Amino acid sequence: MNKYIKLTDAIAITNQTGAHETKKRLKELPGEDVKPVIRMKWVGVTPLTDSLQCSNCGYCVVSDEFITPYCPWCGARMEVPPDEQQGHA
Ligand SMILES: [Zn+2]
Numbered sequence: 001m002n003k004y005i006k007l008t009d010a011i012a013i014t015n016q017t018g019a020h021e022t023k024k025r026l027k028e029l030p031g032e033d034v035k036p037v038i039r040m041k042w043v044g045v046t047p048l049t050d051s052l053q054c055s056n057c058g059y060c061v062v063s064d065e066f067i068t069p070y071c072p073w074c075g076a077r078m079e080v081p082p083d084e085q086q087g088h089a
Contacts, residue, residue, distance in 0.1 A: 003031040040076040042067050054078075 005026070013025045042052040042061070050063040059073035070077055 004034045005029040005031060038074070038076040039079055040071065041079045 006029070009029055010026055013029075014022050017025060038056060040054055040056040042064075043055050045051040045053050045060060051060055052064060052067060053060045054071040054074060054076060056076040057071060057074040059071055061067055067078070
């Protein structure tokens with residue numbers, strides 16, 4: 001099982017100790033419970049409709065008025081298309 005630690009804690013240890021001590025102290029850091037983030041995007045179902053679907057599970061919305069930052073069905077985080085990021089900078 002993977003163990004997740006804070007990067008700032010790991011950097012502090014590597015700055016303070018030698019290689020052998022660093023390895024020992026990194027293993028002693030408390031692990032964090034984290035859930036992997038699934039990053040997907042809304043994609044067009046067909047060019048003839050405004051419907052969009054989650055690229056992970058296929059959940060559909062009828063138009064871009066109903067898109068959300070997360071898929072309501074599978075919970076995937078939806079990436080903002082690059083052309084929309086430039087407009088809101
Ligand atoms: Zn989904």
